[in-house]
Amino acid sequence: MSANNDSFIKTIIVAVSLCLVCSVLVSTTAVSLKDQQTANASLDKKKNILVAANLFKPDTDIEQAFANIERKFVDIETGRFVSVDNPATFNQRQNAKDPATSIKIEDDIAKIKRRSKVASVYLVRDGAKVETIILPIRGSGLFSTLYGFIALKSDKQTIVGLKFYEHGETPGLGGEVDNPNWLALWPGKQLLDNNGKPVLKLVKGGGNGNSEVDALSGATMTTNGIRNMLKYWMGDDAFGPFLAKLDVNTGDA
Structure with a gap:
């Protein structure tokens, strides 16, 4: 009986020791790779x-x-450029989760619940003049929140390009938001009218008009999500005031 107890105790000691060693190795690896992971994400x-x-x-x-x-920071409510305490570590997604740095969205057509009070925007310049404006966007599709960027020409109406970098939509259906052939349909399309109002439509089986893009086949919910997120982010409660105030000749807002 004693021998059996000794054997059991030894087994427990070996198992606990192995778990401790593995935990230390995993923790050490995670810490050592953190900087590289951060750099890769950036x-x-x-x-x-x-x-x-x-x-x-x-x-x-x-x-x-x-x-x-050029990366700039915008107070979304006023549409004005602002400074932030730590530009290098500014995280718009994390800010959207913190009540102190975000607001609850009332008319939540993009289904994101909250948004950061301040947003990063990106400008491509030719001297002082702004050539391209790149804006972060996000909104709910069928199964996930889609995160992306949309770029506009200096007329603040015409799309330069669209790119989604994170989502969990169905491969072959809503997941086609990653398809280069579909993304190639967006450049040159009119997103906003002369009053800064969203006019772009996603059309099933079509999309030949100046303000039309072919909708994703078999992915109605994802398509609706993209339409709603663009309507929200280009509207008066998001980047609308910023686009209205941005002087593309000087880059001031």
């Missing part, structure tokens, strides 16, 4: 911004190309 974000602005090619040096893009 590089991927920059790439997606470049894609939206139609400035990315397979041989593009991402850091070098992104150096020509």
